[in-house]
Amino acid sequence: MTADLASIAGRYDTDKAAHTHYLRNYEHYFGALRDEEVRLLELGVKEGGSLLLWRDYFERGVVVGLDINPVRLDDPTGRIRTYQGAQQDTELLDRVARENAPEGFDIIIDDCAHIGVLARASFWHLFDRHLKSGGVYVVEDWGTGYWGGWVDGVGYKRRAPGFSPALYRLTRAVARLRENSVVGRVPLAASVLSKVKAGVLRAQFRSHDYGMVGFVKELIDELGAADITHPEFGSAPRRESKFREMRLSPSHLFVVKA
Numbered sequence: 002m003t004a005d006l007a008s009i010a011g012r013y014d015t016d017k018a019a020h021t022h023y024l025r026n027y028e029h030y031f032g033a034l035r036d037e038e039v040r041l042l043e044l045g046v047k048e049g050g051s052l053l054l055w056r057d058y059f060e061r062g063v064v065v066g067l068d069i070n071p072v073r074l075d076d077p078t079g080r081i082r083t084y085q086g087a088q089q090d091t092e093l094l095d096r097v098a099r100e101n102a103p104e105g106f107d108i109i110i111d112d113c114a115h116i117g118v119l120a121r122a123s124f125w126h127l128f129d130r131h132l133k134s135g136g137v138y139v140v141e142d143w144g145t146g147y148w149g150g151w152v153d154g155v156g157y158k159r160r161a162p163g164f165s166p167a168l169y170r171l172t173r174a175v176a177r178l179r180e181n182s183v184v185g186r187v188p189l190a191a192s193v194l195s196k197v198k199a200g201v202l203r204a205q206f207r208s209h210d211y212g213m214v215g216f217v218k219e220l221i222d223e224l225g226a227a228d229i230t231h232p233e234f235g236s237a238p239r240r241e242s243k244f245r246e247m248r249l250s251p252s253h254l255f256v257v258k259a
């Protein structure tokens with residue numbers, strides 16, 4: 002009988018073993034691929050425990066790891082390959098892909114710096130160029146953006162989710178003015194009203210856009226591409242999202258490529 006992910010994780014030094022919901026999510030997305038010749042890339046290797054975990058889980062897979070620090074791993078199977086370099090080094094990412102997954106990776110996991118601008122740089126480079134259609138991109142530990150002590154995190158300020166009738170009435174009034182055929186035909190008036198509306202709405206929802214949290218919220222915008230470019234309500238050119246699915250769970254994100 003093949004071992005499940007949790008028992009394989011217990012053999013190795015990887016913090017994935019401590020996050021039981023991470024392991025559950027991985028089983029959910031990766032279970033169907035288990036016997037395939039998957040090509041998996043993990044950014045962030047540390048001692049290499051997670052590479053050993055993926056090697057044992059995907060018995061026919063090729064497991065590639067990249068880390069800013071040198072990695073030394075004892076792997077008699079020869080199915081683990083490691084590279085030293087930065088996750089944001091797009092030329093290195095191209096080389097890693099060329100040498101290991103010229104047809105594209107099936108799975109890419111970012112468990113690396115957990116810094117928003119770095120995660121974004123590797124995400125879009127790898128997602129657009131080196132992830133197969135139907136492939137899965139995983140981002141671990143995106144909650145660092147809520148930590149004031151983290152490089153690019155800021156402490157979260159709680160605000161009671163109240164409802165203000167006055168602000169709501171103002172929103173409706175501005176929207177009605179914009180729809181008014183006379184006002185709507187004056188470009189300057191329409192543009193000023195759009196700005197007023199955005200300002201009023203901004204006061205109703207507070208978005209915490211720092212670090213990894215800001216990056217994840219940008220990904221939600223990509224998920225909204227079809228609405229952003231809606232022929233009647235959005236702006237051209239029309240396009241669908243590059244994401245088939247995006248699933249968020251505490252500090253763990255999965256994107257399936259369309």
Ligand SMILES: C[S@@+](CC[C@H](N)C(=O)[O-])C[C@H]1O[C@@H](n2cnc3c(N)ncnc32)[C@H](O)[C@@H]1O
Nearest residue numbers: 015016045046047051068069087088112113114
């Ligand atoms: C959380 S650890 C990886 C843990 C490993 N994936 C596991 O599950 O056992 C993060 C790793 O990212 C590496 N790292 C940090 N910043 C990096 C960067 N900009 N580029 C490449 N690696 C980086 C660190 O050296 C560290 O080994």
